[in-house]
Amino acid sequence: MNVALALFAGLLLAGMVALNGGLAKYIGPVEGSFVIHAIGLVTAALLVVLKLPENKNPKHIISKLSYFGGIFGAIIVVIVGYTVNSPIGVAGTIAMVILGQLLFGFFVDITGFFNLPKRKILAKDLLQTILLLIGSGVLLYA
Amino acid sequence: MLNMALLALVGGFVLGFNRILITKVGQRHGIYSSSVWNHLGGLIFVFLWILFFGSFKEILPNTQSAPSYLLIGGVIGALFVALNSLLIPKLGLLITTTLIISGQMVLGVFIDYFQGRIESLPQTLLGLIIILAGVSLRLFPANRKPTT
Numbered sequence: 001m002n003v004a005l006a007l008f009a010g011l012l013l014a015g016m017v018a019l020n021g022g023l024a025k026y027i028g029p030v031e032g033s034f035v036i037h038a039i040g041l042v043t044a045a046l047l048v049v050l051k052l053p054e055n056k057n058p059k060h061i062i063s064k065l066s067y068f069g070g071i072f073g074a075i076i077v078v079i080v081g082y083t084v085n086s087p088i089g090v091a092g093t094i095a096m097v098i099l100g101q102l103l104f105g106f107f108v109d110i111t112g113f114f115n116l117p118k119r120k121i122l123a124k125d126l127l128q129t130i131l132l133l134i135g136s137g138v139l140l141y142a
Numbered sequence: 143m144l145n146m147a148l149l150a151l152v153g154g155f156v157l158g159f160n161r162i163l164i165t166k167v168g169q170r171h172g173i174y175s176s177s178v179w180n181h182l183g184g185l186i187f188v189f190l191w192i193l194f195f196g197s198f199k200e201i202l203p204n205t206q207s208a209p210s211y212l213l214i215g216g217v218i219g220a221l222f223v224a225l226n227s228l229l230i231p232k233l234g235l236l237i238t239t240t241l242i243i244s245g246q247m248v249l250g251v252f253i254d255y256f257q258g259r260i261e262s263l264p265q266t267l268l269g270l271i272i273i274l275a276g277v278s279l280r281l282f283p284a285n286r287k288p289t290t
Contacts, residue, residue, distance in 0.1 A: 002232050003241060003280045009225040010245020012218050017246070018253050019215030026208035030191055031201050037185040039216025040223075044177035047220065054228075056172035069163025070183020072156050073223075078191065079153040086146040093150045098243055100154015105236030114162050119234040124279045129240055131276030136247055138269035142262045 033077040037070075063114070091140040098136055102129050161226050162235060168227030177223040244277050 024032035076097075083093040106129075112118035160180070168176030192198060205213075229238045251266055260266050 002229055005225060006229050006233060006238050006241035007245035007277065009222055009229065010242040010247075011249045012222045012225070013242060014246040014249035014253060016215045016218040016222060017250070019212050019218070023205075023208055023212040023215060026212070027201060027204035028196075030188060030196060031204070034185070034188045034192060034201065035205055035213070036216040036219060037181050037188055039213055040219040041178065041181035041185055043217045043220035044174060044181050044223070047174040047224065048172075048178055050174075052174065054172045054174060056175075057169060058171075060166075060170040062166040062170050066163045066166040067179050068183050069160050069167065070180040070185075071187045072160035072163065072183075073180055074184035074187040074191075076153050076157050076160070077188070079149055079156065083146050083150040083153070087143045088146045088150065092147060093153075096147050096150030097154040097157065100151040100156075101158050101239050101243065102154075102236070103151075104155045104158030105234075105239045108158065108162060108235040114166065116162060116165070116235065117231070119236070121236065124282075125236060125240075128276040128279045129236070131272050131279075132240055132244055132247075135269045135272030135274075135276065136243070138265060138272060139247060139251060140269075142260070142265040142269065 029077060029081040033074060037074065095136060095140050099133065102133070105129075158235060158239065161230060161239075164223060165227045165230040168224075169231060173224040173227040176227040177220050180223045181220065241277065241280070244273050247273055 020032060020036055023035065026032075027035065080093055080097070083096075084090050088096070106121060107113060108116055109119040109121060164176045164180045167179045171179075192201075226238070226242075233241070248270060251260070251270055254260050255266075
């Protein structure tokens with residue numbers, strides 16, 4: 001179930017990237033991100049108001065830094081804006097961002113960084129990651 | 143070239159950092175509130191960026207000239223962040239990220255195909271098969287962890 005949901009999230013992301021990329025062509029990447037974040041904020045606020053079933057734990061102590069996490073999500077827009085227009089291009093940018101995310105995923109799961117649960121990296125996790133990197137490379141440089 | 147590649151790599155770290163911070167907010171306040179905080183933080187950052195390095199003047203008229211269905215990306219983004227906050231505590235960052243990227247590449251290929259941007263179909267299919275072979279590793283029962 002969770003695996004299917006994660007794959008579904010990936011489908012959502014691909015659709016989102018295509019739509020946001022389309023908008024960026026009309027109004028610019030950072031400006032597009034501004035409009036997208038505003039719409040996303042309103043949507044998320046509506047989801048909160050709807051009081052959908054979800055788990056929360058007010059006793060869960062978190063760093064104040066966590067509330068500023070969205071800033072890092074917006075910084076990537078600026079970074080990508082620079083790198084896609086550099087010699088590495090769109091394919092190189094996607095490949096490196098994927099690699100960076102996976103390396104960071106290993107780091108967080110192994111170290112339990114930021115008080116997240118530590119997880120053992122299984123052989124099949126490693127294999128899946130390698131297949132993803134090879135497959136992405138084949139797709140991006142097709 | 144190398145510094146741009148490194149910058150994009152750091153971009154991947156930054157994206158991961160964003161996800162785990164927002165996941166923390168989700169564990170305390172719920173996944174939908176985590177999406178609110180994510181978009182609020184992002185909006186403030188982008189607002190300041192445009193304030194210092196750009197201009198707000200053209201945004202509204204240019205947005206009105208764009209096809210309005212493009213704005214759905216913002217709605218999807220709100221759901222996407224909530225899903226991230228839901229899944230990362232259950233699957234861990236690595237598996238969640240790997241599956242999301244796999245799903246993204248698969249639909250990405252379909253979108254590119256229908257927009258006529260696929261140059262080599264055999265190579266694209268090969269790439270897809272390799273990625274899906276990786277995803278299929280999750281289907282073997284012995285590999286399932288008790289994640290509830």
